[in-house]
Amino acid sequence: MGIDFTVFKGSKSGEIVEAKGHRDVGPTEALIKLSHCGVCGTDEHYKHADQGLGHEGVGVITEIGSLVPQVSDLKVGDRVGMGWIQKVCGYCKPCLTGMLIQGQHFKCVNVEQFGTANRDEGCFGTGIAWDVSALFKIPDSVGSEYAGPLMCGGATVWGPLYEHNFKAGDRIGIVGIGGLGHLAIQFASKMGFEAVVFSGTEAKREEAKAFGASEFYATKGVTKFEGIKPVDALLITTSVLPDLSLYIPVLAPFAKIFPLTISFDAIPVPALAFVLYGYQLIGSGGAHPASIKAMLEFAGKHDVKPTIEKFPMSKQGVEDAMQKLRDGKVRYRGVLEV
Missing domain, CATH: 3.90.180.10 (Medium-chain alcohol dehydrogenases, catalytic domain)
Incomplete structure (x- = not known):
């Protein structure tokens, strides 16, 4: 036929x-x-x-x-x-x-x-x-x-959350609220994680909260985050790869970082922090x-x-x-x- x-x-x-x-x-x-x-x-x-x-x-x-x-x-x-x-x-x-x-x-x-x-x-x-x-x-x-x-x-966003042994109550950082990010927030919050969201401006704060974000932080103009409880994972969902040095201070020891963006650019990695705190950079498609x-x-x-x-x-x-x-x-x- x-x-x-x-x-x-x-x-x-x-x-x-x-x-x-x-x-x-x-x-x-x-x-x-x-x-x-x-x-x-x-x-x-x-x-x-x-x-x-x-x-x-x-x-x-x-x-x-x-x-x-x-x-x-x-x-x-x-x-x-x-x-x-x-x-x-x-x-x-x-x-x-x-x-x-x-x-x-x-x-x-x-x-x-x-x-x-x-x-x-x-x-x-x-x-x-x-x-x-x-x-x-x-x-x-x-x-x-x-x-x-x-x-x-x-x-793309489910794989890191489901396959890497996180447990209810873990804090999952999500960078970006777009096609990937808005799904990551929903999955993370409904799997029992704390969805900690980072976005360029305040424009999407209320949407992020509606999707299930427990915390929201705008990144524009920020050179150093203060007072954020460390996250156990960081899902990068933005169309442009961010400078990881901004997020290193909010990572818990042994945190896992997942660059999910399809990009041909290099990711600048501050090597000393990885040596000292055992961070992992994990590709996941x-x-x-x-x-x-x-x-x-x-x-x-x-x-x-x-x-x-x-x-x-x-x-x-x-x-x-x-x-x-x-x-x-x-x-x-x-x-x-x-």
Whole structure:
């Protein structure tokens, strides 16, 4: 049967291009009729590439491959979500240790992922073929329009909170209140942590409190923080990496720092403080499969959802959503809707 689809791609000039495609189902794949896709800042890095854009998709399975019943419990009619990873092999060392070692599953040596594989398709479109190793059933308690941003943005902030042995009452510093930050605040507060939020100005104080922040600190013009109880972790969610020297005085000994921003810039690190206090700088770009399943269940149960702006799944809709994101005016995640 297969699936015919429309997909919106990048191009050498940076213009969004509408294209048509067809996929027959592979043995371990599902064909999915898409309904929504979140618009992530990372998509901007690929707008000059000849490839389908979008990696925060949600839709309904219309066909499954011959081997799917042997490797998955997914079936036709299930509502599923997908993120950056398109397929993992299941037999390399990172895959085999992925449930035991934090994040290893996402380092599959045979991985197929957004940006390097299956460039004829993308979640900015009407349909897609996806390996079931990287598909996640969406709980009934999570609306499709909210599920898309959870598949990448949500997983990005959930991974550090869920996979690194923090406990209720720990203080989690969150730098920035944007597409990632507003989800991090919600997850942290509802997991029993103290969400300590840092933002450039006072403008988002009330929003941060509404999301669940227990404390809020503006950073503009500040050269040294005074009187802040130390935090056990620091999640950096801003579009521009901050100077870590400002935050070192508010870190508890052995605090973990997670730079979650996709950036090609260097992070200045005051080495002596790391030596003296045992800080850890931990790269984290997502969450392992069991962790993502837990995130979706948690989000549904505790009503964690992104604040979204909807755009039509069309060439103009994609252009408008990406431009508004580029201008820093989306509050707080753009979602394309078929």
